[in-house]
Amino acid sequence: MAKTYDYLFKLLLIGDSGVGKTSILFRFSEDAFNISFISTIGIDFKIRTIDLDGKKVKLQIWDTAGQERFRTITTAYYRGSMGIMLVYDVTNEKSFENIKNWIRNIEENASADVEKMILGNKCDLDSKRQVSKERGEQLAIEYQIKFVETSAKDSLNVEYAFYTLARDIKAKMEKKQEASNPPGGRSGAHQLKANEPQRKPTSWLSRCSVL
Amino acid sequence: MSEVENKEGPAEEEQKDYVQDGRNKYVVKCKFCGSKMLDKKSGKYMEAEKELPLMRQDNNRKEGEIQSETIKEFYHVENMYTFENIGFTHTVANHKYLSCADCDAGPVGYYDMDTKHSYVAISRIVHS
Numbered sequence: 001m002a003k004t005y006d007y008l009f010k011l012l013l014i015g016d017s018g019v020g021k022t023s024i025l026f027r028f029s030e031d032a033f034n035i036s037f038i039s040t041i042g043i044d045f046k047i048r049t050i051d052l053d054g055k056k057v058k059l060q061i062w063d064t065a066g067q068e069r070f071r072t073i074t075t076a077y078y079r080g081s082m083g084i085m086l087v088y089d090v091t092n093e094k095s096f097e098n099i100k101n102w103i104r105n106i107e108e109n110a111s112a113d114v115e116k117m118i119l120g121n122k123c124d125l126d127s128k129r130q131v132s133k134e135r136g137e138q139l140a141i142e143y144q145i146k147f148v149e150t151s152a153k154d155s156l157n158v159e160y161a162f163y164t165l166a167r168d169i170k171a172k173m174e175k176k177q178e179a180s181n182p183p184g185g186r187s188g189a190h191q192l193k194a195n196e197p198q199r200k201p202t203s204w205l206s207r208c209s210v211l
Numbered sequence: 212m213s214e215v216e217n218k219e220g221p222a223e224e225e226q227k228d229y230v231q232d233g234r235n236k237y238v239v240k241c242k243f244c245g246s247k248m249l250d251k252k253s254g255k256y257m258e259a260e261k262e263l264p265l266m267r268q269d270n271n272r273k274e275g276e277i278q279s280e281t282i283k284e285f286y287h288v289e290n291m292y293t294f295e296n297i298g299f300t301h302t303v304a305n306h307k308y309l310s311c312a313d314c315d316a317g318p319v320g321y322y323d324m325d326t327k328h329s330y331v332a333i334s335r336i337v338h339s
Binding site: 004005008026036037039040041044045046048049060 | 253301310312
């Protein structure tokens with residue numbers, strides 16, 4: 001069967017234990033009488049299909065929960081990954097400080113041009129907050145990585161974060177493609193027309209502020 | 212699975228209004244939240260008898276017991292990237308179970324680690 005999508009991106013969720021990586025991927029809530037079979041086993045990865053500027057993009061999103069106790073994620077997880085969400089918990093100072101260690105781990109193991117984004121999760125728990133939004137922004141500037149605060153519990157900015165990361169990967173790939181197929185070169189190359197109107201992102205996404 | 216493969220194909224078309232040319236005629240969605248799992252015509256209809264754990268396990272069941280039922284109709288999906296939205300659980304006895312990517316309801320089917328093929332239980336999804 002013919003390929004039914006334009007791009008396939010492998011994404012990873014990385015960060016200390018307990019920062020809510022699994023909640024970002026997994027939303028099920030238990031009821032009092034039954035236990036869900038799925039939540040007992042846990043999710044390894046999800047496939048999601050999104051539309052990015054008219055292109056059909058498949059995201060394969062991996063949770064690394066359970067691995068992080070080794071302080072590093074094994075190279076196997078990094079293999080082929082094109083985007084990484086670095087997650088910390090705004091109510092846990094240590095998890096924020098460890099973002100630097102995770103970045104070092106990525107630099108040592110992942111492909112050099114992997115796209116990254118920092119997520120300050122649990123921003124709904126304002127009374128317990130230990131890390132200000134400004135400090136998150138500052139760290140992001142330091143590493144020149146995009147940043148957004150999220151609440152997996154309230155589904156705040158989670159979808160936005162995935163769209164943003166995916167869009168950055170796509171832009172990088174198209175730039176590479178362009179470099180290897182310069183305009184006016186061989187015919188048949190996939191070239192973006194300069195006058196092609198850019199699609200506006202979904203309305204609620206545009207309201208979020210990021211760096 | 213050879214016996215299973217034999218039953219694939221357009222032979223069932225006459226009896227099942229949701230099957231056309233041996234494939235799903237309609238979009239496959241989650242029963243609970245409507246999340247789109249498969250596009251039209253992207254799964255091959257097949258009949259096979261396979262035990263699948265119940266979506267909800269009784270809290271009073273015996274320890275270690277898994278309550279399951281026999282599923283008889285599936286959509287066979289050869290490439291996992293054919294799915295629009297789907298979750299894969301950790302591996303249990305050479306299977307990964309499939310779940311809704313949006314509300315995590317499941318298992319809605321299973322993924323075979325040997326063949327790398329997926330099987331969606333028709334009784335656990337809705338067509339639209």
